[in-house]
Amino acid sequence: MSTGLLSGDARVEAAPRFPRKRKGISGRSIAILVFLSICAAFFCVPLYVIVTTSFKTMEQIREGAIFSLPSPITFEAWVNAWDHACSGIRCEGLKVGFWNSVAILFPSLMLSLTLSSITGYALALWKVRWAGTFLFILFICAFVPFQIIMIPLIILSSGLKVYGTIWGIAIIHAVLSMPFLTLVFRNYYKGIPQEIMSAAMMDSGSFWRVFGEIIVPMSGNIFIVVLILQVTSIWNDFLLGLTFGGLGTQPMSVVLANVVITTTGEAAYNENMAAALLTAIPPLVIYFILGKFFVQGITAGAIKG
Amino acid sequence: MPRVIFEDIIKSYGKLTVLKNLDLAIDDGEFLVLLGPSGCGKTTLLNLLAGLLDVTAGRITIGDRDVTDLDPKDRGLAMVFQSYALYPTKTVRGNLKFGLAAHKLPTAEIEQRIAWAARLLQIEPLLDRKPAQLSGGQRQRVAIGRALVKKVGVFLFDEPLSNLDAKLRTEMRLEIKKLHDELKSTIVYVTHDQIEAMTMATRIAVMDAGVIQQFGTPDEIYGRPANLFVAGFIGSPAMNLRPATLSVAGGKVAARAAGVDLDVSHYGFLTAPRDGQSVVIGLRPEHFGEPDAAVTDPAGNFSLPVQHSEKTGSDATAYLKFGDGLIATRVDPELIGRFKQGDTVNISFPQGKLHVFDAQSGRRL
Amino acid sequence: MAFRWSRMSPQLALTPAVAITVVAFIGSILWTIYVSFTSSKAFATYGIDFTDWARQYERLFKDKGWTIALKNMLVLGIGSFLAIVFGFILAALIDREKRGEGFFRTVFLYPLAVSLIVTGVAWRWMFNPSFGLQGALHSIGLTFISFDWLSKPETAMYGIILASVWQGAGFYMALMLSGLKSINTEIWSAARLDGVSFWRLYAEIIIPMMKFTFLTCAILLSLGVVKAYDIVVAMTNGGPGQATWVPGYFTINAYWVKSNLAYASAAAALMLGITALIFLPLVLLTAWRERARTS
Ligand SMILES: Nc1ncnc2c1ncn2[C@@H]1O[C@H](COP(=O)(O)OP(=O)(O)OP(=O)(O)O)[C@@H](O)[C@H]1O
Ligand SMILES: [Mg+2]
Numbered sequence: 004m005s006t007g008l009l010s011g012d013a014r015v016e017a018a019p020r021f022p023r024k025r026k027g028i029s030g031r032s033i034a035i036l037v038f039l040s041i042c043a044a045f046f047c048v049p050l051y052v053i054v055t056t057s058f059k060t061m062e063q064i065r066e067g068a069i070f071s072l073p074s075p076i077t078f079e080a081w082v083n084a085w086d087h088a089c090s091g092i093r094c095e096g097l098k099v100g101f102w103n104s105v106a107i108l109f110p111s112l113m114l115s116l117t118l119s120s121i122t123g124y125a126l127a128l129w130k131v132r133w134a135g136t137f138l139f140i141l142f143i144c145a146f147v148p149f150q151i152i153m154i155p156l157i158i159l160s161s162g163l164k165v166y167g168t169i170w171g172i173a174i175i176h177a178v179l180s181m182p183f184l185t186l187v188f189r190n191y192y193k194g195i196p197q198e199i200m201s202a203a204m205m206d207s208g209s210f211w212r213v214f215g216e217i218i219v220p221m222s223g224n225i226f227i228v229v230l231i232l233q234v235t236s237i238w239n240d241f242l243l244g245l246t247f248g249g250l251g252t253q254p255m256s257v258v259l260a261n262v263v264i265t266t267t268g269e270a271a272y273n274e275n276m277a278a279a280l281l282t283a284i285p286p287l288v289i290y291f292i293l294g295k296f297f298v299q300g301i302t303a304g305a306i307k308g
Numbered sequence: 309m310p311r312v313i314f315e316d317i318i319k320s321y322g323k324l325t326v327l328k329n330l331d332l333a334i335d336d337g338e339f340l341v342l343l344g345p346s347g348c349g350k351t352t353l354l355n356l357l358a359g360l361l362d363v364t365a366g367r368i369t370i371g372d373r374d375v376t377d378l379d380p381k382d383r384g385l386a387m388v389f390q391s392y393a394l395y396p397t398k399t400v401r402g403n404l405k406f407g408l409a410a411h412k413l414p415t416a417e418i419e420q421r422i423a424w425a426a427r428l429l430q431i432e433p434l435l436d437r438k439p440a441q442l443s444g445g446q447r448q449r450v451a452i453g454r455a456l457v458k459k460v461g462v463f464l465f466d467e468p469l470s471n472l473d474a475k476l477r478t479e480m481r482l483e484i485k486k487l488h489d490e491l492k493s494t495i496v497y498v499t500h501d502q503i504e505a506m507t508m509a510t511r512i513a514v515m516d517a518g519v520i521q522q523f524g525t526p527d528e529i530y531g532r533p534a535n536l537f538v539a540g541f542i543g544s545p546a547m548n549l550r551p552a553t554l555s556v557a558g559g560k561v562a563a564r565a566a567g568v569d570l571d572v573s574h575y576g577f578l579t580a581p582r583d584g585q586s587v588v589i590g591l592r593p594e595h596f597g598e599p600d601a602a603v604t605d606p607a608g609n610f611s612l613p614v615q616h617s618e619k620t621g622s623d624a625t626a627y628l629k630f631g632d633g634l635i636a637t638r639v640d641p642e643l644i645g646r647f648k649q650g651d652t653v654n655i656s657f658p659q660g661k662l663h664v665f666d667a668q669s670g671r672r673l
Numbered sequence: 674m675a676f677r678w679s680r681m682s683p684q685l686a687l688t689p690a691v692a693i694t695v696v697a698f699i700g701s702i703l704w705t706i707y708v709s710f711t712s713s714k715a716f717a718t719y720g721i722d723f724t725d726w727a728r729q730y731e732r733l734f735k736d737k738g739w740t741i742a743l744k745n746m747l748v749l750g751i752g753s754f755l756a757i758v759f760g761f762i763l764a765a766l767i768d769r770e771k772r773g774e775g776f777f778r779t780v781f782l783y784p785l786a787v788s789l790i791v792t793g794v795a796w797r798w799m800f801n802p803s804f805g806l807q808g809a810l811h812s813i814g815l816t817f818i819s820f821d822w823l824s825k826p827e828t829a830m831y832g833i834i835l836a837s838v839w840q841g842a843g844f845y846m847a848l849m850l851s852g853l854k855s856i857n858t859e860i861w862s863a864a865r866l867d868g869v870s871f872w873r874l875y876a877e878i879i880i881p882m883m884k885f886t887f888l889t890c891a892i893l894l895s896l897g898v899v900k901a902y903d904i905v906v907a908m909t910n911g912g913p914g915q916a917t918w919v920p921g922y923f924t925i926n927a928y929w930v931k932s933n934l935a936y937a938s939a940a941a942a943l944m945l946g947i948t949a950l951i952f953l954p955l956v957l958l959t960a961w962r963e964r965a966r967t968s
Contacts, residue, residue, distance in 0.1 A: 036770060070809055122690040141694065148948055151941040210683055276795075
């Protein structure tokens with residue numbers, strides 16, 4: 004605390020001698036905000052429409068007023084979508100797909116995080132021969148279209164007797180995300196100061212001990228970022244689930260597509276919308292709670308990759 | 309306790325050779341300071357010893373063990389880093405404990421060592437904090453503690469004080485020196501601060517461009533610099549180095565620089581001086597006599613105009629025009645008033661404090 | 674040199690990743706390319722008829738479906754560039770008008786969090802000719818607006834583009850925003866002091882400074898377009914007829930519906946080729962940036 008040594012101190016308590024008008028909001032700012040709000044509305048329309056539709060009765064839907072609010076509100080579509088919606092000839096609802104997706108998610112996350120963090124760690128912080136070449140190959144692999152490796156992977160996984168199983172899909176997810184996630188981890192670990200690694204080399208020198216005791220505790224953030232990236236991408240995946248899922252092991256998005264696309268007769272639009280929302284809720288919840296990490300994940304990956 | 313010997317060390321990064329056929333033998337219990345300008349290869353040399361880098365060619369022995377191909381943890385060394393390199397997620401205790409990771413010690417022994425080091429460095433109250441909650445000086449102590457608990461024979465320090473403020477640096481300097489006196493272990497200490505080097509070292513290795521320029525006690529380095537590089541690098545303000553020509557006539561040897569004759573007859577020439585030889589003479593600013601006061605038997609007397617002078621509290625330096633350059637003289641701050649710009653002052657330089665170097669090779673004559 | 678166990682651990686730790694790369698990526702790619710020269714049908718056969726080794730490719734280029742797929746890919750690519758433009762405009766406005774930044778960012782980005790299938794289903798519903806947006810517009814008298822794009826072959830692709838832009842604009846906005854934020858704040862201050870106008874500041878300073886970001890966005894977008902599949906399935910399932918086929922759809926269709934392994938492989942190989950063409954600038958870009966950083 005300064006004690007009146009500064010000559011200006013006495014005046015601090017007094018009213019300012021030259022009061023300024025508070026700046027109002029400028030015209031340009033208003034224009035920008037209006038424009039942004041219109042865009043925001045555009046982004047929200049589909050969400051609004053599917054939410055309201057999912058609570059409507061089919062009678063109300065047939066009236067054609069897509070923007071009207073549901074009256075009466077009914078949860079029937081949600082119940083149907085979850086429990087009875089037909090995917091092909093089976094009418095067990097989305098719940099089968101939901102639990103399949105959950106069952107795929109956990110082993111897949113374990114596998115892919117372990118695999119890619121260790122690989123990234125080895126490539127970033129240890130002297131490994133051909134590390135540069137390997138990184139370059141991984142970089143390319145991260146962008147290869149799935150179709151070019153689809154058929155051999157189907158044949159391979161059939162050979163290993165995992166085709167059409169939950170584990171098969173989980174492993175495929177881990178395998179296909181490995182190059183990209185490895186690059187993300189590697190970039191993060193490159194930022195760890197060289198001297199810390201030197202100190203660890205002198206103290207322990209053990210690859211696994213240094214990883215477990217020093218590096219993993221230092222990588223909390225990146226684990227969360229990658230976890231979220233991976234949860235959303237596995238949950239939202241369609242192509243892998245379609246290709247490698249057998250009857251009864253298909254993930255939620257595939258079941259959703261079946262429900263919506265393969266219906267015969269008049270489509271139950273409210274049920275379809277409820278089904279879409281059910282599928283979208285888990286990643287949306289994650290997004291709204293942990294949005295910061297989600298943004299970090301997609302931008303860090305894209306820009307530094 | 310071990311002797312550390314570097315034999316014919318070469319270290320290259322691709323085409324760039326950083327260390328060139330370097331030999332160095334460090335005695336047991338020695339406090340060796342590696343001193344040199346930035347980029348001369350000090351850290352590289354230290355990292356080679358630590359095993360953090362591999363030599364391109366050469367051999368390193370510690371005691372009677374050839375450690376050239378050993379892993380860092382097996383070399384029996386401990387190191388303190390410039391940025392401290394504390395593990396951010398571990399407590400101070402965890403940091404010290406991890407320092408013993410490679411040693412497979414019984415828990416009681418670990419606890420006992422941590423307690424010992426903490427007492428010695430007065431970090432006992434900090435043991436359960438994380439590095440982020442420590443001040444710079446405290447981190448420094450923890451970093452030293454992490455090295456100490458290993459109870460090894462050789463400690464390596466890479467510019468450990470350069471991140472501290474001036475006051476703390478002086479304190480830690482004394483403490484490290486005290487530690488060395490207590491532990492009697494060998495210390496290899498890298499710095500580019502000559503005060504640190506002069507005060508702490510038992511011997512200094514002055515490096516430049518990957519070559520050891522001189523290896524000796526602080527007194528030798530200061531009193532008998534082996535070449536122009538060392539002469540110019542050690543001392544502050546730096547030694548005045550002036551080209552001169554020797555004239556040898558009838559047992560008298562004189563060095564003539566910018567019209568002033570300096571008597572160097574009594575200089576301990578290592579090789580016989582030749583008449584007309586081009587040399588560089590070195591005059592330390594602090595060795596000039598008081599202005600206008602006669603020195604008995606001076607090597608030379610100067611009568612020079614003052615260019616400017618500066619005071620730094622306890623010290624003052626005056627810059628005098630000499631030939632087409634300046635020479636600096638250290639002056640008693642009370643007398644600085646006599647050095648007014650433009651005035652001409654008479655000062656003399658005593659015998660026996662002069663340095664003469666060969667102009668071509670830069671070597672001490 | 675003596676054997677050092679500590680030097681082996683990192684190499685050992687890399688074996689799974691190397692194995693995956695070699696088998697699941699390199700090996701599989703080579704296998705697919707090889708098979709594309711055979712005449713495998715439902716099962717892989719490994720004989721190549723060298724007199725007619727390119728037959729699958731010849732067939733492909735005569736296949737109307739493939740031509741449509743390629744054309745649609747181009748249309749989708751060009752149309753999706755709107756997402757970049759839109760994304761940049763949004764980012765620039767958000768960055769300028771700091772008010773509500775968090776809110777707008779959250780709103781613009783949320784489509785990215787949901788599955789493309791969900792996006793497709795939602796838009797499919799909005800495009801529904803009788804009960805969708807068109808119905809709503811017609812009922813308030815705007816009968817001249819038709820919003821049944823998906824049911825007409827000529828307009829179905831535009832529907833897909835609209836949905837893609839809706840889904841992707843937020844992503845490009847996020848990239849652009851982080852690009853804009855990395856621009857030194859002093860530039861804004863300097864421009865204000867110099868009195869540079871808003872438009873000139875963007876046209877002459879900001880956009881050129883963000884060329885890396887733009888290029889990255891463009892390449893990512895192109896790669897995404899080549900891979901496009903989910904959105905097509907969810908919105909039109911390739912229809913009406915073959916009107917919205919894209920290469921990804923074509924390939925999977927050739928394998929699952931036509932059960933023609935070699936044919937699907939050939940299409941996949943061409944997809945890889947297109948990816949490589951797009952990818953080349955990305956590799957060069959990375960090298961360029963590396964150079965720019967080190968020099
Ligand atoms: N990994 C590397 N690759 C290429 N050159 C390197 C590398 N590390 C160091 N060098 C070069 O080796 C030389 C010596 O570096 P070193 O770190 O040993 O210097 P130093 O004496 O410790 O300097 P300082 O006092 O600045 O720490 C420098 O010229 C440096 O540019
Ligand atoms: Mg250094």
